[in-house]
Amino acid sequence: MLRPASAPAGVPDTRSPLLGEASAAETFRLADPALPHVSVRDLGITRGDGVFEGISAVRGRPQALDAHLRRLASSAAALDLPEPDLDAWRAAILAVCAALAAHPQIAVKAVYTRGVEGAGVPTGWVHGLPATDFRGLRISGIAVVTLDRGYRHDVAQTSPWLLQGAKTLSYAVNTAAMREAKRRGADDVVFVSSDGIVLEGPTSSVLLRRGNALLTPGTGLAILEGTTQGTVFDFARGRGLRTGFELSTVADLHSADAAWLLSSVRHAVPITAIDGIPKGVDRTLTDEINVHLAQVAE
Amino acid sequence: MLRPASAPAGVPDTRSPLLGEASAAETFRLADPALPHVSVRDLGITRGDGVFEGISAVRGRPQALDAHLRRLASSAAALDLPEPDLDAWRAAILAVCAALAAHPQIAVKAVYTRGVEGAGVPTGWVHGLPATDFRGLRISGIAVVTLDRGYRHDVAQTSPWLLQGAKTLSYAVNTAAMREAKRRGADDVVFVSSDGIVLEGPTSSVLLRRGNALLTPGTGLAILEGTTQGTVFDFARGRGLRTGFELSTVADLHSADAAWLLSSVRHAVPITAIDGIPKGVDRTLTDEINVHLAQVAE
Numbered sequence: 057m058l059r060p061a062s063a064p065a066g067v068p069d070t071r072s073p074l075l076g077e078a079s080a081a082e083t084f085r086l087a088d089p090a091l092p093h094v095s096v097r098d099l100g101i102t103r104g105d106g107v108f109e110g111i112s113a114v115r116g117r118p119q120a121l122d123a124h125l126r127r128l129a130s131s132a133a134a135l136d137l138p139e140p141d142l143d144a145w146r147a148a149i150l151a152v153c154a155a156l157a158a159h160p161q162i163a164v165k166a167v168y169t170r171g172v173e174g175a176g177v178p179t180g181w182v183h184g185l186p187a188t189d190f191r192g193l194r195i196s197g198i199a200v201v202t203l204d205r206g207y208r209h210d211v212a213q214t215s216p217w218l219l220q221g222a223k224t225l226s227y228a229v230n231t232a233a234m235r236e237a238k239r240r241g242a243d244d245v246v247f248v249s250s251d252g253i254v255l256e257g258p259t260s261s262v263l264l265r266r267g268n269a270l271l272t273p274g275t276g277l278a279i280l281e282g283t284t285q286g287t288v289f290d291f292a293r294g295r296g297l298r299t300g301f302e303l304s305t306v307a308d309l310h311s312a313d314a315a316w317l318l319s320s321v322r323h324a325v326p327i328t329a330i331d332g333i334p335k336g337v338d339r340t341l342t343d344e345i346n347v348h349l350a351q352v353a354e
Numbered sequence: 355m356l357r358p359a360s361a362p363a364g365v366p367d368t369r370s371p372l373l374g375e376a377s378a379a380e381t382f383r384l385a386d387p388a389l390p391h392v393s394v395r396d397l398g399i400t401r402g403d404g405v406f407e408g409i410s411a412v413r414g415r416p417q418a419l420d421a422h423l424r425r426l427a428s429s430a431a432a433l434d435l436p437e438p439d440l441d442a443w444r445a446a447i448l449a450v451c452a453a454l455a456a457h458p459q460i461a462v463k464a465v466y467t468r469g470v471e472g473a474g475v476p477t478g479w480v481h482g483l484p485a486t487d488f489r490g491l492r493i494s495g496i497a498v499v500t501l502d503r504g505y506r507h508d509v510a511q512t513s514p515w516l517l518q519g520a521k522t523l524s525y526a527v528n529t530a531a532m533r534e535a536k537r538r539g540a541d542d543v544v545f546v547s548s549d550g551i552v553l554e555g556p557t558s559s560v561l562l563r564r565g566n567a568l569l570t571p572g573t574g575l576a577i578l579e580g581t582t583q584g585t586v587f588d589f590a591r592g593r594g595l596r597t598g599f600e601l602s603t604v605a606d607l608h609s610a611d612a613a614w615l616l617s618s619v620r621h622a623v624p625i626t627a628i629d630g631i632p633k634g635v636d637r638t639l640t641d642e643i644n645v646h647l648a649q650v651a652e
Binding site for chain 1: 387389390391392393394395396397398399400401402403404406433434463465467468479481501502503504505506509512513514515516517522523524525526527528529530531533534548
């Protein structure tokens with residue numbers, strides 16, 4: 057059983073005998089985030105061999121926590137990591153949120169690695185920080201570029217060892233794509249499969265509005281299940297909008313009535329340009345979604 | 355300037371003012387590898403955002419050190435990391451090798467990350483361990499499976515943000531491919547591009563013999579420049595063999611007179627089966643290459 061450690065910023069489980077024998081109430085411990093906690097031999101750092109979740113908490117209450125925990129377990133399964141003890145992770149995440157509850161919004165990261173090479177025991181921790189204030193960005197929006205992800209849209213089915221659809225620590229390509237966007241004068245990226253299908257952002261889901269319908273690239277694609285996208289779909293159905301999954305091309309992205317990138321901490325950010333071509337913003341719906349996301353806490 | 359820290363196993367540069375002001379002779383410090391040294395906020399662990407080299411040292415002398423340092427710098431450039439101070443890295447690597455010179459062979463890892471998020475300063479360390487004894491494996495050989503890497507063979511040219519050809523810390527796919535090989539009853543993997551071109555192993559280069567020629571998949575493919583492969587080519591030319599680069603299909607792999615995976619610490623391991631089909635081993639050449647690799651130290 058994993059015993060994640062937790063803190064206002066976190067600490068890995070060092071698997072000391074004390075922790076190994078700890079009672080259920082002692083599955084994690086708080087630690088000073090200013091100190092180093094990770095071994096240079098942890099496979100999380102030497103191989104990016106682990107998974108994570110980024111979770112938003114509003115006034116100390118984590119959002120879509122069940123969805124994040126489910127996805128953590130799903131990502132871990134994709135990497136053949138031992139099944140995470142979700143009760144222990146939940147307790148650690150709640151402890152970090154409680155410690156930072158004075159902040160209006162916090163960004164929590166839960167990291168679960170294969171552990172020190174040769175030890176055969178995973179490492180885990182939860183770390184929290186006051187969130188960047190994205191309220192301005194949710195109004196001003198972002199310019200995106202479309203970038204080839206290099207994989208076919210169906211690669212998760214044909215080649216599961218490529219780990220598409222798992223939220224792994226191996227995110228160097230995602231950060232490189234963001235740098236490429238900046239080089240092109242844009243703010244963010246929409247990845248496109250080698251066969252031309254819109255996938256997701258490096259750290260976000262893509263949402264489109266087409267008339268009365270809110271659409272997102274389908275499950276079964278080589279993409280992550282969006283936790284925020286799930287919350288937005290629940291909201292949209294309650295408001296009488298149709299929701300669904302759609303295989304979209306870049307042309308479909310351009311022709312949509314409005315488009316957003318959705319992510320846990322940044323919430324819904326309207327896309328104002330795609331590859332330099334301006335895109336209209338649905339200000340009313342953007343505001344409604346973000347008001348909803350700022351309130352929801354499970 | 356990066357000031358890597360070094361140890362019989364290593365320590366990251368924590369960028370303390372002391373280190374920042376250190377003289378050239380103090381560009382690194384030794385540290386206890388049993389202690390944690392990496393921050394949970396280091397982008398090397400949260401994003402696999404960094405590069406590395408794995409270096410073999412025989413009786414304390416690192417092999418192909420210049421080639422490894424060149425590749426470290428090349429990988430860093432691909433990730434837009436600050437240019438590494440190769441003299442400092444060389445000194446740190448030599449210090450680690452010297453500290454472990456009593457061992458017949460050691461495996462040294464040099465890791466260079468983007469550093470703690472927001473700090474804008476990279477982290478680096480060098481870590482060494484006695485190497486696994488691969489002498490038996492160099493004789494018994496390995497069974498490999500071919501696995502789709504999902505990318506076209508020319509993706510390094512078309513989509514440089516995919517970082518193919520850079521040795522990044524984002525190796526979760528490489529370790530997942532190795533697990534897939536075990537599931538299929540094999541020992542290792544040869545990656546193949548989505549358009550059918552033989553690329554490389556997850557931690558190795560592919561070498562073929564065809565008559566009097568030693569061949570390896572060409573530069574310009576989305577693969578790493580092999581440091582051990584470079585040493586083997588030097589050896590082969592001295593022995594009167596032709597060397598060259600070749601775009602090979604899996605059929606070419608099957609029809610080759612012999613095939614190997616080459617890597618820094620494991621050296622030349624003969625391939626005894628490809629996707630379950632037995633492959634003949636060139637015992638004489640295998641032994642000659644491995645005798646050479648065990649002797650060479652730059």
